[in-house]
Amino acid sequence: MQPLVASNARVKDARKLSRRSERFERRLFLADGPKAVEGALEVPGCVVEVFATEAATQQYADLASVAPQWTVVEDRALASLSDSVTPAGVVGLCRFLDRPVEHALDAARLVALCADVRDPGNAGTVIRCADAAGADAVVLAGHSVDAYNPKTVRASVGSLFHLPVAIEPDPAVAVRAAQAAGLQVLAADGAGEVDLDHADELLAAPTAWLLGNEAWGLPTELAELADHRVRIPIHGRAESLNLSTAAALCLYASARAQRR
Template sequence: MLSNPKAPRVKRAAALARKKERQAQGRFLVEGPQSVRELLAHRPELAETVYASMGTEPWQHEVDRLASEAGVRVERATDEVFAALSETVNPQGVVAIARVWEPDLAEVLSGARLVAILHEIRDPGNAGTVLRAADAAGADAVIFSGESIDPFHPKVVRSTTGSLFHLPVAVAPSLAEALDAARAAGLTSLAADVRGAGLLEARAEGALAGPVAWVFGNEARGLSEADRALADRSLKLPIYGAAESLNLATAASVLLYETAFSQRG
């Protein structure tokens, strides 16, 4: 039983809440039963250690089984240790340490038909929700470009509820590099922007039926003129009511699903 929240390994794990430490250690935190289950079920080769409470929660048997099948060590820990490892008010009693991966951009995009590119996205909840929506819509990859939040930030990981482990996720230093790779893979790049052409007209023309990479910009500023110019086309969602706009995650979800519908005939 790990009971000392000030133990060196607990401090080392807790430090993974900071990007600098994630980069230095090449590790990140996965918190909560749903996310830990998905890690062990879909990317068990990334998991190093699972810390779990001694309670009788319904998820414990499955987490123990998946960890055993993957050959991942499970250690029991006290509530005090989970309080040190977690940034949430009410820790859920299970945290895993996983290895960061850095896939090749060209490999990730090879053969893809639907991709989401998150450019300069700063809010972890938005980033995680878009990644989850991309997973649900059957996207083939998600790319974080420019100064976007780290996809391994604890809040991003939590908000994906496991989708982080279902599809390839890569990082591109710049939007230009991400779009060059997408274009080389045969994808048409569409920038989601309120100044773009109408989505319905573009859909009627068949613009969403082929391989598509959607570009979603910063929550507050959107995409700059220079960024929009990098994409093949800019499109906007119609607003039928009095709302000024949709938030990033909602708009991205609609656009990804519209594209999935078009691609599936």
């Protein structure tokens, strides 16, 4: 069978998922690259179809052997499905994975709760950091970037498929849901009253870290809903930390304290 071309109806239909509205209407998204496809294939029922070039089909024969449908496409067709500068040759068509906040928080001990995080690279990296720190879930709340944005999926390097992700339009609802689930909510705040370096006793408890927008942080009214506000000490002259860096420090501090 000949590889599908870029003008093929199935390829064109998949390409429409570059638009957020299309993704949410159909509850489908594209996972670009072998790591993402490998992670997606580990989740039963997640992958609908995998598009791959002839070269990638040979290179990733192990993935092809377990995919529900593996479709060979021309290089140009694959490139039209990827937003990467140098496509890896494999793109998965996947079903949405998010679950209700209450389900994602059930029995959780460590959670990243992102409020109005707009940068897809940051959101994907937070998901990756949460996965690496052994967190139980990530919540994207408010006007946060779409979890299924191609850049978010790619930045998570497969971690999107490793832990529950919830989407909640109202950050205050997400905070209260975390508290109702038995988690203390700690707001990462440069003006916080608690120093992260001296908070091990606090951090040992089940925790949801509340992380704000890259540019303006947490709104006062949202930060006030948290049980405590925690600052990361800055010993040099930097004004602040990148969101994903701050998330990594907070999550790992909690992971260390909880595992003692």
